[in-house]
Amino acid sequence: MFQSFVFKEPSPITTTISMVAFVFVAFFGISEIFGKHLQFSKFVNVSSNSNSHSNNFLQSKLSSRIGMFIVYAPPCVVGFASFVMYPNGETRFIMLKSAVTIHFLKRVLEVLFVHKYSGGMVLGSALIISSSYITLVAVLIHLQHLIQEYTEPKIDLKYIGLTISLVGICGNFYHHYLLSKLRDKKEKGYKIPQGGLFSMVICPHYFFEILDFLGISFISQMSLSFSCVVGSTLYMMGRSYVTRKWYISKFKNFPNNVKALIPFVF
Template identity: 30%
Template sequence: MKLYIQSSSGKELVAGGIAIQSSDSVEDLQKQFQRRKSQYYPSRQRFTLQPAPGEKRGKVLTPGSRLAEYGLQEGQVLIFKDLGPQVGYGTVYFWEYFGALVVYALMFYCRGIFYPSFRSNMQPMTLTQQLAFAFWTFHFTKRILETFFVHKFSHGTMPMRNLFKNCSYYWGFAAFVAYFLCHPLYTPPGLKQTYAGLAFAMIWQVANFRCHLLLANLRSPSSKGYQIPKGFLFNYVTCANYMCEVYAWVCFAIAVQTLAVFIFITAGTAQMCIWAQGKHRRLRKMFDGQEGRPKYPRRWIMLPPFF
């Protein structure tokens, strides 16, 4: 059969259309399109069906699916969108986490550069400052290792602009937090408070790792399609991994008792709440209890008992 490719404005992008079999995959269509438009490699491409009457957007053709699943017919028109330059998820995550490690380490080990007025009378780091640096290093090292050995991404790439946006966020907050925690005038709380806060922070970090392992298993080759997350904290919270992340940083903030960390937590929590609401909504829509589908159980979205 022959499919015709148009832009959202209605401009024909491939003269004469693309000849393809209904049994071919979406990836086969992407390769055919690239042969005619070499600048658009597959991860830049997104094809959608024309919107049905009353709909604003058409259905997206998902890589990994067969064209036959969308009921495509001879002469049908597909809408193409250029997603722009892409970069791998693993690449983005590595650089944002690695940068956060390096920025904090520079401020920790090169205090004379960042606090020149104290250079002649620089006091040694307190135990709380050393433990704070150790926790920060552990956390972002854990994230890097999870990126390469645990996480399984549902999408292979993201827009290139996200690399700069994400790195700006993590590197900027690393500098902000480290500046105040490494400052010569930083006054730590009592050691009992620091020990207790960091102990609970580490417990939440271990719980977060357990959540990531469970999520990775949902996307393992042996799994049959997407499933309702379950087991451990997922029996009670939709985004249990986000919950553990937030509560770990709250405990860290209590341990070090500085406003900079609370600001960092607030910014991160706000973004995770948006992601969590979207994921909770998608799961409830996907598992609606109709036509043989299981019904998504009643759960907290992210932060019991608040959200």
């Protein structure tokens, strides 16, 4: 049944890439739960290896704005470059390039003009995340270019995917905006987020980012994109789980009914 939703794999290599991508991203989600965090935001100084590698160049601490710009700007450039490298294409291919590029352009604009920062980001974590995004965007767009002449899946999900992606982008931006309004420019401390779905989950911005990735995978309809969205979901589940634990440890009045990522469920 799954084959009704996805394009035929161009080669066994692409199947391997999909499996590696899933394992890679899922590994970081499991690592989050067991206390080995990608070091940014609340967890910039929390890592089992942070002390033993304090003199390592990759452990250099950046401001959050610079770190996040390093994360999102390069894949955004790759997205724009794809329109130059592959100027033509059918509807699905154009939709995919656009959805991916808009996703990262939005994140860059948020980094520059929306977010307010506390903490920072470790260079090594910034490079890991950025290189992962660069690779994913480049491979995803290239493979989508290669399969344009392939027979379309029996069930066409690209327009459903576009709708889901737009909902994800809007919901993610709205909750980032709410986070930015929690404190004024001079405040650096953390507060319990309010408004929107923050009354139900502590990481609704992650929830909507998953929706955005899910929408992109529906537009693409390749096993690579589906593998990445499942892996990303596992990572964000891990990250939101430890984020909720962090809020509970810091705020005695943290509401027990507020879940980590999925309303009423998790």
